[in-house]
Amino acid sequence: MSRRPESERSDWTDLDLLTRDEAYGRLQEEIGLTVSRLAELGADDSAERELLDTRLRALREAAEDLNVQ
Numbered sequence: 001m002s003r004r005p006e007s008e009r010s011d012w013t014d015l016d017l018l019t020r021d022e023a024y025g026r027l028q029e030e031i032g033l034t035v036s037r038l039a040e041l042g043a044d045d046s047a048e049r050e051l052l053d054t055r056l057r058a059l060r061e062a063a064e065d066l067n068v069q
Contacts, residue, residue: 020066027063034059 018026034056041049
């Protein structure tokens, strides 16, 4: 039995793809962690707060996209 070289293998053959529900669940976990981290920040952590706010918006948008379709 011959195997295809790695460069020609399809992602589908690996069977490691997430379902939409699994991806949504992971995004929800990450959203929770990000919200917790934001709550821990002090007043002088504005740069990190800005980065985490941006990340949180992106995570929520991705989760919403998964939940709608």
